[in-house]
Amino acid sequence: MKSKLFDYVEKDNIIYNLSGFTKLICFVCYTFAVMFSYDIRCIIGVAVLSVIFFRMSEIKFSQVRTMIIYVFVFLLLNFVLTFLFSPTYGTEIYGTEHVIFPILGRYVVTQEQLLYQLTKLLKYAATVPMGMLFLLTTNPSEFAASINRIGISYKGAFALSLTLRYFPDLIRDYGDISLAQQSRGLDLSKKEKLGTRIKNIMNICIPLIFSTLDRIELISNAMDLRGFGKKKKRTWYAAKPLKAGDWVAIVLAVIVFAITVMISVFINKSRFWNPFI
Structure with a gap:
């Protein structure tokens, strides 16, 4: 087995050249932004950024193929089990019920449940690429030096x-x-x-x-x-000083997190975006 899963391979691009401390701050900010909000619009925005950063890192598909398969299976199981054990949780959250089609007994597919489960699925899907970036593009020694410095x-x-x-x-x-x-x-x-x-x-x-x-x-x-x-x-x-690119990345991550929190607190008045009211 010559898998490169979780293995750090040195490259010269904008993502790899960021400090390990910068990548940790960005990973924490983007993760907190996704976990805090249940607004699917914000989550899709973070997911798009995750994909863009992932493409910029030039990580080969062979490095993440196994991980993607496991994540896909996990997301599929999570989606199915959520509906099996809580088929009406979406209607409880949003306070309305728009039936798409009934299945059997209490198992009824509603727009509210579908939105809740899609939002939940996208939360994981938006976080995983950031985790992969952090693991695969961070030199362990340089990362240790960065967090020791703070x-x-x-x-x-x-x-x-x-x-x-x-x-x-x-x-x-x-x-x-x-x-x-x-x-x-x-x-x-x-x-x-x-x-x-x-x-x-x-x-x-x-x-x-x-x-x-x-x-x-x-x-x-x-x-x-x-x-x-x-x-x-x-x-x-392996200590690496913070450069202009590091500060830009940190500021961007903090802005994304702040926007997500502000939308939830001041616009939605809740962690959940309710398009049914």
């Missing part, structure tokens, strides 16, 4: 850096162990029954856990031998 403990910053670095290593180890087990006759194909495949996957997870524990011990010993944590401060090789 006052976060360098121990916590270093822990975040190690976490970001660990994702691609974990996926790589899983692929290596999976290939090794399959060469020994472990079948993970669709020819096997679902229960057998799950059991075989567990046979991969067990050595993966032990290899992870070995790596943790190895890194901990290496950090102790180098005196990590002895001093209150440290210098960073």
